[in-house]
Amino acid sequence: MAAAAKGTKGTKGMNRTADGTVYDLYGPSGAPLVVLIHGLGLNRDVWAQAIPALCADYRVLVYDILGHGETPPPLSLPTLELLSRQVTGLLDDLGIRAAVLVGFSLGGMIARRFAQDHPDRALGLAILHSPHLRDAPAQAAIVARADQAAGNGPASTVEAALTRWFTDDFQRKNPETMQKVRDWVLANNPATYPQFYRILADGIDEIVAPQPPIACPTLVMTGDQDYGNGPDMAHAIASEISGAETVILPGLRHMALMEDPASTNAALQAFLARVVAHD
Secondary structure, rough: OOOOOOOOOOOOEEOOOOOOOOEEOOOOOOOEEEEOOOOOOOOOOHHHHHHHHOOOOOOEEEEEOOOOOOOOOOOOOOOOOHHHHHHHHHHHHHHOEEEEEEEEEEHHHHHEEEEEHOOOOEEEEEEEOOOOOOOHHHHHHHHHHHHHHHHHHHHHHHHHHHHHOHHHHHHHOHHHHHHHHHHHHHOOOOOOOOHHHHHHHHHHOOOOOOOOOOOOOEEEEEEEOOOOOOHHHHHHHOOOOOOOOEEEEEEHHHHHHHOOOOHHHHHHHHHHHHHOOOO
């Protein structure tokens, strides 16, 4: 991960809130805050290639979701509402009133739930490769993967996940990246990992067609080869948020932020430049 910029708080892995959330801050202390929320089975290091692109103009906060990376698991069964409260507690701990939230996959679900719970604290949303309502076969497939993880642990699902996440050509040419991501997933606790998988599978109903609707500026982005969170889902998410814009990245699957960070970062930078006011 990139080194913390001057004026940021602490060193990677040394910042921890009262509930145990581990986080890092990058960028100038007076800049608008952007929170980056990773996906299922991953950790805050997934944003390593986004941080340098953003921290020159924004203060960038990355953290490990409960039960991921260096953050301990929750004391109760995890829910989407609990993961939203983790964001609230983190912002409160840092004395930050509001921020733009960028969420990847499960992180995009967390960002939407936070915007529903605290509309006055969400200055904007960027929802990357995140699910919406699935048809019956797609829902059955993800429930089956969650059951598989519950019965046999993260190792039973990781190879198929890598195939869904990265294009075939990238997988062949980047074995070190494949191993890094594989190691992240395998590091998950086999007892708690399926519980978070269930949120990805079953938590959609909490964030579909919320009343009142999400009203903050929103970017919805995915790849045209993201089999589980593709363009139809991105457009469906955007259709429920007034003024939301959709970006479809060509030739990319689920983990575009690692496979083609330049394209992902360019879209994020353009969105932030339009919606975030600098003093």
